[in-house]
Each structure stands twice: as C-alpha cells, then as structure tokens.
Amino acid sequence: MHRAERDPFDWIDARHERLRAAGLVRTLRPRRADASLTDLAGNDYLGLSRHPEVTEAAAEAARVWGAGATGSRLVSGSTGLHARLEESLAEFCGFEAALVFSSGYAANLAAVTALSGPVGSGTLLVSDEGNHASLIDGCRLARAEKTVVPHADPEAVRKTLAAHGGRALAITDSVFSVDGDAAPLSALAAVCREAGAALLVDDAHGLGVLGEGGRGAVHAAGLAGAPDVVTTVTLSKSLGSQGGAVLGPARVIAHLVSTARTFIFDTGLAPAAAGAALAALGVLRREPERAHRVRAVARELHRRVTEAGLRAVRPDAAVVSVQAPSPEAAVQWAADCREAGLAVGCFRPPSVPDGISRLRLTARADLSDAAVARAAGTVVATAPAV
Missing domain, CATH: 3.40.640.10 (Type I PLP-dependent aspartate aminotransferase-like (Major domain))
Structure with a gap:
C-alpha cells in the first residue's frame, strides 16, 4: 500500500507564522532564583511564596x-x-x-x-x-x-x-x-x-x-x-x-x-x-493586615499610572490592568519594563476577551512605598507612544 509522503504537522509552521505576524507567539522565559527584578507579573499577592x-x-x-x-x-x-x-x-x-x-x-x-x-x-x-x-x-x-x-x-x-x-x-x-x-x-x-x-x-x-x-x-x-x-x-x-x-x-x-x-x-x-x-x-x-496592604498597593499603582495619562481599570482587588495600543506594543512595553528591572504581565489575544492587549500589574503586600513608586515610574517611562 502506497504511503502518502506528507508531513502531518506541516500545518503547525503556517500557524506559527500567522501568530508571529500578529505578535502573538508565546515563549518560555525561565526565571532565576536570585532574580533582581521587581515582580509585578506573578500572583504572589501577599509575598508568602518565600516566607x-x-x-x-x-x-x-x-x-x-x-x-x-x-x-x-x-x-x-x-x-x-x-x-x-x-x-x-x-x-x-x-x-x-x-x-x-x-x-x-x-x-x-x-x-x-x-x-x-x-x-x-x-x-x-x-x-x-x-x-x-x-x-x-x-x-x-x-x-x-x-x-x-x-x-x-x-x-x-x-x-x-x-x-x-x-x-x-x-x-x-x-x-x-x-x-x-x-x-x-x-x-x-x-x-x-x-x-x-x-x-x-x-x-x-x-x-x-x-x-x-x-x-x-x-x-x-x-x-x-x-x-x-x-x-x-x-x-x-x-x-x-x-x-x-x-x-x-x-x-x-x-x-x-x-x-x-x-x-x-x-x-x-x-x-x-x-x-x-x-x-x-x-x-x-x-497577619490579616496583609490583605489590606495589597489592596492599598494596587490602588496606589493605579493612581500613579492614570495620573500620568495611561488608561487603566480601577482595581477591585490586586490586579491593575493598563491598556496597550496593540499586541506588538504590549510585548515591547513588557520587554522594556524588564530591561529596566520590572517584571510585568503581558496579556494579548486570545487571553483577553475584548481583543485589547494590556500590561497586567499584580500588587504585592510586601512591596515598600518606594518600590511601588519605582514600579509605577518604570511603567510610565517605558509606555509606548499612542
């Protein structure tokens, strides 16, 4: 019986190229145990993962x-x-x-x-x-x-x-x-x-x-x-x-x-x-005050980025969502933040139901006021031109 000479996974290459052209390719980036980045990308809201x-x-x-x-x-x-x-x-x-x-x-x-x-x-x-x-x-x-x-x-x-x-x-x-x-x-x-x-x-x-x-x-x-x-x-x-x-x-x-x-x-x-x-x-x-602190940090992050002219949803909990003009701009924005010492989340389609790409900042109870100010300043300083 003749066997078709066909690569059963060749469709993946075409799919990957479409994702790449749309700025939607995901990549893994292992973090170091001793990373010096300020982390607003993870979900360690209360700062307990290393307690x-x-x-x-x-x-x-x-x-x-x-x-x-x-x-x-x-x-x-x-x-x-x-x-x-x-x-x-x-x-x-x-x-x-x-x-x-x-x-x-x-x-x-x-x-x-x-x-x-x-x-x-x-x-x-x-x-x-x-x-x-x-x-x-x-x-x-x-x-x-x-x-x-x-x-x-x-x-x-x-x-x-x-x-x-x-x-x-x-x-x-x-x-x-x-x-x-x-x-x-x-x-x-x-x-x-x-x-x-x-x-x-x-x-x-x-x-x-x-x-x-x-x-x-x-x-x-x-x-x-x-x-x-x-x-x-x-x-x-x-x-x-x-x-x-x-x-x-x-x-x-x-x-x-x-x-x-x-x-x-x-x-x-x-x-x-x-x-x-x-x-x-x-x-x-x-230490129930940790819950109060993480909400306060989220509100302060929101205040600082919106007063600088960025569009962000007022947080009800620990997540601060800041809109980006496009998927490509969101990826570059997140990369620029990382280069400046700040890790942030980057949400793009299909992760966002409305198609609007975002930086996602997650507040942490263990951040000092100075660290919050620096983080918000980094997000503002690296923001793409609209």
Whole structure:
C-alpha cells in the first residue's frame, strides 16, 4: 500500500507564522532564583511564596511524606496534611467542607462538570463572558446546555434563568483576571435564588485579598456557607504555594469525591505544596493586615499610572490592568519594563476577551512605598507612544 509522503504537522509552521505576524507567539522565559527584578507579573499577592515559615513547612512536608503524593487521593495520595488543609480552608473561608486538588484549573473543571449533573439531566450552565479559561473549559467538558451572558450582568443572568425554568448553575469569577474588576456577587446570588439555581464562584483572585482578614470575595458578600453557593480557590496566588480547592456544603464535596474526574484520576497535590499552603494560611490568620496592604498597593499603582495619562481599570482587588495600543506594543512595553528591572504581565489575544492587549500589574503586600513608586515610574517611562 502506497504511503502518502506528507508531513502531518506541516500545518503547525503556517500557524506559527500567522501568530508571529500578529505578535502573538508565546515563549518560555525561565526565571532565576536570585532574580533582581521587581515582580509585578506573578500572583504572589501577599509575598508568602518565600516566607521562611512557608518554605520550611514545604521542606518539612517533603521530608516526612516524600516528594510526591504517590497516587490519586482515593488510592494513596491523601495525607494528614491534605485533611488539615481542607479543614483549615473550610473554617477560614466559612464553608462546611473543602476538597483539595492538584491545581486551581483542576478544581474548576471538577466543580463545573460534577455540578452540571449526568448527561441528559437538563442542567443549564450560565457563564459570564469574562470567566477564566478553566471555567470555560469546564463548561465545554460538562456536555450540558450552556449560555454565555454579558460580563457582570445579573439582569442577563435573571432573564436566562427565567427562560430556562429548570435546574441551572450560574458560574462567575469573583475577581476577573484580565481587568481585576469584581463580580456583583450579591446581585447574582439574588437572581439565582429567585430561579432556584445554584451559584459557583471562582474566588482565585479574592482569597487573601478581599473580605475580613482576606477570607475572600464570597465571604465579603455574605455568601460563605450558603447552601446554594460553591466556591473554588487557588493555593498558588495569595497562599504562595500550588494547588486548588472546592469549598461548599458537605454533600457537594462528598459528591465531588465520587464523581469529579480531575479528583478521581489525578495524582494528589504534592505534600510539600499542601504543607506550604497550610503554613501560609497560618501567616494570613496571624497577619490579616496583609490583605489590606495589597489592596492599598494596587490602588496606589493605579493612581500613579492614570495620573500620568495611561488608561487603566480601577482595581477591585490586586490586579491593575493598563491598556496597550496593540499586541506588538504590549510585548515591547513588557520587554522594556524588564530591561529596566520590572517584571510585568503581558496579556494579548486570545487571553483577553475584548481583543485589547494590556500590561497586567499584580500588587504585592510586601512591596515598600518606594518600590511601588519605582514600579509605577518604570511603567510610565517605558509606555509606548499612542
């Protein structure tokens, strides 16, 4: 039989060239452990990833439990650290129970797919158009009916739920990762209850930043522990570690243990990450002022860049989004900042839903006032001409 002389991956070259021409090629840039850059690119909001208590807890967990979890949580991947972390997260955030996953992405996939019910159950998923990719992918994998509604629009959610009339799950970020704006959680909860729908909130950017002592946006909205509300969090932002968790009513968490594929089939969170997150949570309990400080830093960054004439969204949490004139300009701007000693995020299509490229500045509680002033000055000094 004649074999076609064709390269099955030749389409990749053409695709790469189109991305390159549009300024959308991504590259990896390993950072050095001793990097001297001021970091406004990562999500270490509270400055805990290198806190001595946190790093020592990670090291001790590895010494006691080993480098890896060794298996899925249902086989050999659960340790006493995982149980303690789940209890502590649930208590701190005000929920009945919690379940820890290997990443925040896996936690969101689990929550959306498991709470949509079995195929054919008639559940409608109502998703905000600004939601994180992990929530979007969860909706795709759920094989349920889904509707995408305009950003942060409770009335659109109400109309969608009313037209459906059946079982439904509304899904939203608490703080949206692109612009750092907060969802109207109280209003969303009200329209969900009017329709008898559940509400799923990804509080990745709210935990450690918003609410009493950093207990999160859901807690701040008075929804923590509600029987019709489930939230997800990540351990890799404010807690400076790795992993994610789903928090909610005990029966919801028990349901995830038995049905969530990213829990059943994935290797458990590494003990070192669990130990680090547990220690970071302890630091936050002891030093709740870190949550106030990171919000103050975000507001100061916003004030300084906007007073200099740049366009930026007023931050509701720790993210400051500064608009760039084009993808190419955003990439060059970020590179110029790096050359000047400042690491910033660079968001371009398809990461931004509206097609507007941005620099994304993430505030940190451990930055001094002088460091904040220097960082904002660097962003302004390297800004492209419009």
